Amino acid sequence: MASKVQEIIGAASAIAKGMSVTLGEMLSPTITEGYPDEPVRFEQRYRGLHVLERDENGLEKCVACFLCAAACPSNCIYIEAAENTAQQRISAGERYAAVYNIDYNRCIFCGYCVEACPTDAITHGHGFELASYDTASLVYRKERLLAPRP
Ligand code: SF4
Ligand code: SF4
The missing domain is CATH 1.20.5 (Single alpha-helices involved in coiled-coils or other helix-helix interfaces)
Structure with a gap:
């Protein structure tokens, strides 16, 4: 009992x-975040879609050194370099990236490219809405990654 x-x-x-x-x-x-009805709050360190930055004069910071592509473990960065000329200056360095693609089918958002960049040209933004039924649309070209002109 x-x-x-x-x-x-x-x-x-x-x-x-x-x-x-x-x-x-x-x-x-x-x-709990009320996404998608409420704006999402991000931590400063959040690694979202990349941004190709510009300097204060609006020139592209990327000087086409290929270090980001070399550091990328997923091999998802494709760059074609070109020379700046007196008539056409795109970046502050000797060269600029005429083509800069990131294949988001492969990117694992590790941040190695951002760490490797000597000019802080590539950063992680806060974009995250990547879902697509079309894998070709996940290859982002430079024009889509570039920051707006200041
Ligand atoms: S975040 Fe990582 S996987 Fe994605 S492009 Fe940069 S280095 Fe490559
Ligand atoms: S983003 Fe940075 S590391 Fe990559 S090619 Fe441009 S300058 Fe070099």
């Missing part, structure tokens, strides 16, 4: 403990 009573007390205390956790969670502030 005594062991039966102890069993009932043990079960009741376990239920009370469980309910206290449930009630505590019910009363604590909600941390």
Whole structure:
């Protein structure tokens, strides 16, 4: 009989403990994001879609050194370099990226390209809505990655 009573007390205390956790969670502030109805908050370190940056004069920061492509473990960056001329200056360096593609079918958002860049030309933005039924549309060209002119 005594062991039966102890069993009932043990079960009741376990239920009370469980309910206290449930009630505590019910009363604590909600941390779930209301996406897509509410704007998403990002941590500063979030690695989203890349941005090819410009300098304060509007020139492209990329000087086509290929270091980002060499650092990329997924081999998803494709660059074609071209020389700046007096008549046509695209970047502040000798060369610029005439073609700069990132294949988001392969990118794993590791950030190695951003770390490797000597001119801070490539950064991670906060874009994340990448889903597509068409894999060809996941190859982003330079024009799509470039930051707007200041
Ligand atoms: S984030 Fe990583 S996988 Fe994606 S392009 Fe940069 S280096 Fe390559
Ligand atoms: S983004 Fe940076 S690392 Fe990549 S080619 Fe341009 S300057 Fe070099």
